Amino acid sequence: MHCPFCGAADSSVLDTRDAAEGIQRRRRCRNCHKIYKTVERVEIGHPPLIIKRDGRREPFDRDKLIRNVRKAADKRPLPVGDIERLVDDIEQDLIQQGRLEVPSKTIGDMAMDRLLKLDRIAYVRFASVYLNLADLDDLLGVIERIRHEDADGA
Numbered sequence: 001m002h003c004p005f006c007g008a009a010d011s012s013v014l015d016t017r018d019a020a021e022g023i024q025r026r027r028r029c030r031n032c033h034k035i036y037k038t039v040e041r042v043e044i045g046h047p048p049l050i051i052k053r054d055g056r057r058e059p060f061d062r063d064k065l066i067r068n069v070r071k072a073a074d075k076r077p078l079p080v081g082d083i084e085r086l087v088d089d090i091e092q093d094l095i096q097q098g099r100l101e102v103p104s105k106t107i108g109d110m111a112m113d114r115l116l117k118l119d120r121i122a123y124v125r126f127a128s129v130y131l132n133l134a135d136l137d138d139l140l141g142v143i144e145r146i147r148h149e150d151a152d153g154a
């Protein structure tokens, strides 16, 4: 932070307060001794837009994803909060990737990767809806992945 009056970089902080706009500090320039104010904000990233199958874009909808995963996990013995954590984890990943747009399929894949580790039945149910599994071969492919996962874990 440079002094707005003389441009010097060196300042001392007189006081600090936490305001709605961010952390406000009053500083005194060590060069010209004038006082100025700074506001520091934490940058919060945004999840990317989701490209739907028909090409339209929509904002990432955390609640919708929670609903879909919850539907797949209906009556499964999952601890409370697991699904929310799974979706939070996906949202964090998306924000960190910093991309502007991702296909909805990517979200589906991310959810499936995590569901596979969480609950096998929920994973297959979610896959059958999300991948729009039309025939048995596709479904067998999904189940095959569970076998691989088991083999890796053994």
Ligand SMILES: [Zn+2]
Binding pocket: 003, 004, 005, 006, 007, 008, 029, 030, 031, 032, 033, 034
């Ligand atoms: Zn100055």
